Amino acid sequence: MTYFRAVDPFPLESADHTKLHEFYSHLASGRLVTTRCLDCRTTAWPPRGFCGECTSDRFEWVDLPGEGTIHAFTVQETGLPAGFDGRRVFAIVKVDVHRVFAVLVDADPLQLRIGQRVRLAPLRVADDPKGNARWLPAFTPT
Amino acid sequence: MRGVALVGAGVSKFGVRKASYRDLIWEAGKVCFDSIPGVKPKDVEGLVVGSVMPERTAFQSHISSLAAEALGIKPSALSARTEHMCASGTVGIRYAYAFIAAGLADLVMVLGVEKLNQPTGEEAILNMSAGVDREWEAAFGLTAPPCFALAAQRHMAEFGTTEEQLALVGVKNHNHAAKNPNAHFSKGATLDQVLGSRMIATPLRLFMCSPITDGAAAVILASEDRARELTDKPVWIRGTGQALDGFQLTSLHEDYAHWPALKRAARTAYAMAGVGPHEVDVAEVHDCFAIAELIAYEELGFCHKGEAGPFAAAGRSDYGGDVVVNPRGGLIGCGHPLGATGVAQAAEIFVQLRDAAGGRQAPGAAIGLTHNNSGMGEHVVMIYGRERA
Numbered sequence: 118m119t120y121f122r123a124v125d126p127f128p129l130e131s132a133d134h135t136k137l138h139e140f141y142s143h144l145a146s147g148r149l150v151t152t153r154c155l156d157c158r159t160t161a162w163p164p165r166g167f168c169g170e171c172t173s174d175r176f177e178w179v180d181l182p183g184e185g186t187i188h189a190f191t192v193q194e195t196g197l198p199a200g201f202d203g204r205r206v207f208a209i210v211k212v213d214v215h216r217v218f219a220v221l222v223d224a225d226p227l228q229l230r231i232g233q234r235v236r237l238a239p240l241r242v243a244d245d246p247k248g249n250a251r252w253l254p255a256f257t258p259t
Numbered sequence: 260m261r262g263v264a265l266v267g268a269g270v271s272k273f274g275v276r277k278a279s280y281r282d283l284i285w286e287a288g289k290v291c292f293d294s295i296p297g298v299k300p301k302d303v304e305g306l307v308v309g310s311v312m313p314e315r316t317a318f319q320s321h322i323s324s325l326a327a328e329a330l331g332i333k334p335s336a337l338s339a340r341t342e343h344m345c346a347s348g349t350v351g352i353r354y355a356y357a358f359i360a361a362g363l364a365d366l367v368m369v370l371g372v373e374k375l376n377q378p379t380g381e382e383a384i385l386n387m388s389a390g391v392d393r394e395w396e397a398a399f400g401l402t403a404p405p406c407f408a409l410a411a412q413r414h415m416a417e418f419g420t421t422e423e424q425l426a427l428v429g430v431k432n433h434n435h436a437a438k439n440p441n442a443h444f445s446k447g448a449t450l451d452q453v454l455g456s457r458m459i460a461t462p463l464r465l466f467m468c469s470p471i472t473d474g475a476a477a478v479i480l481a482s483e484d485r486a487r488e489l490t491d492k493p494v495w496i497r498g499t500g501q502a503l504d505g506f507q508l509t510s511l512h513e514d515y516a517h518w519p520a521l522k523r524a525a526r527t528a529y530a531m532a533g534v535g536p537h538e539v540d541v542a543e544v545h546d547c548f549a550i551a552e553l554i555a556y557e558e559l560g561f562c563h564k565g566e567a568g569p570f571a572a573a574g575r576s577d578y579g580g581d582v583v584v585n586p587r588g589g590l591i592g593c594g595h596p597l598g599a600t601g602v603a604q605a606a607e608i609f610v611q612l613r614d615a616a617g618g619r620q621a622p623g624a625a626i627g628l629t630h631n632n633s634g635m636g637e638h639v640v641m642i643y644g645r646e647r648a
């Protein structure tokens with residue numbers, strides 16, 4: 118047996134694996150959605166399967182705006198995990214009243230500033246072990 | 260509650276070690292037992308082991324039993340592992356403290372151990388990504404440096420904190436580490452070296468960051484009566500506090516320059532100890548990154564909010580200042596073997612309050628503090644005293 122690494126850094130996004138699969142299927146079609154509690158009407162980010170406010174487990178999916186503003190960002194140049202390359206721009210994006218953690222793609226780090234507008238640009242990552250496409254939320258400057 | 264004291268402590272050499280997980284346990288256990296000749300493994304009633312990711316780095320679970328056997332301890336009152344990312348060691352000390360204070364044990368060892376270095380550096384960093392949320396953070400390639408870089412960006416924008424002030428924390432802690440034979444780094448550093456080191460995540464450069472380190476540390480806690488039998492110089496646990504704001508970055512206080520959970524944990528610990536921030540002589544704070552040490556000064560009450568940069572630059576957190584912070588070199592200089600860090604902080608306060616820290620001694624230290632965190636929103640504070648109360 119040769120040395121090997123057995124780890125998958127991405128979520129398993131399909132209905133076989135997560136109650137939140139609709140988040141990812143909507144994301145694949147370019148929509149950013151999250152959960153709203155059917156009992157207390159709290160809208161959460163990220164989406165949840167249990168309401169920490171009222172203990173409900175009944176939710177509906179609601180759309181978030183496809184645009185937001187940069188709240189904070191940093192550019193990681195070195196020291197990234199295996200499988201990830203620098204430069205990588207990590208940001209907190211204000212979307213409506215929510216703060217969304219994501220990467221910024223197609224962004225020149227020198228041109229970025231806090232308060233700048235960005236739009237959703239879903240990022241396709243490695244397929245899952247069964248060959249299903251996987252997506253993560255990402256943003257790009259407008 | 261009964262009084263509880265540290266009666267023994269020891270730390271392995273920290274660094275990129277040619278040593279197995281078990282070797283590190285043996286090394287820390289040996290120096291800890293050597294520090295308190297009246298205690299043998301058969302006397303120890305309980306063992307708590309802080310260790311974060313041996314499942315990935317040593318392919319090993321079942322850690323507390325492994326460590327007990329390695330050290331010849333046969334627990335009769337308590338055996339457990341604590342995992343709370345970077346704060347695992349101090350969380351373990353709190354468990355042992357509570358057990359002894361409640362009368363369920365008289366003598367408990369807390370050991371922290373981590374073997375983080377792997378055949379390739381990028382795999383070691385990949386493992387570290389297990390400490391942030393897999394689905395919503397780690398999947399993006401997030402590890403700790405960019406999180407704390409975001410806090411630095413906010414602190415600089417809000418309070419005018421400078422890269423030079425951040426760098427001075429790196430200079431201080433690297434220079435402190437040069438006096439600590441167990442530290443990862445031994446050469447010290449100049450301001451130019453820190454400011455010239457490679458960029459990790461803006462504005463944090465390499466010498467403003469803790470490295471990937473292997474190491475272990477152990478302390479022995481005793482009930483009041485047992486402590487007085489064993490030593491003339493017990494180091495008393497005077498107060499403890501823990502508070503959490505949240506786990507994911509987007510659950511924390513909106514402005515990462517503010518760490519309200521640390522303020523709450525500190526308030527609890529100070530109240531319990533009956534001391535205030537200006538009575539602390541020596542502090543081990545969680546400088547995983549230079550910005551964390553600066554924000555800790557503020558939230559622990561060593562200086563006012565927003566004034567940590569000038570406080571550091573004026574030398575007020577160094578020998579001759581208001582409080583000696585991170586005399587052993589901190590996480591930046593000693594390294595950060597996750598589960599071992601909180602225990603090593605306690606071990607440093609143990610020698611400092613016994614006036615046994617040699618060239619690192621904070622003169623006349625009577626009150627010591629440790630601060631261990633596991634992210635910007637999760638904090639643990641311990642206060643120790645030379646006197647019982």
Ligand SMILES: [Zn+2]
Pocket residue numbers: 154155156157158159168169170171172173
């Ligand atoms: Zn609800």
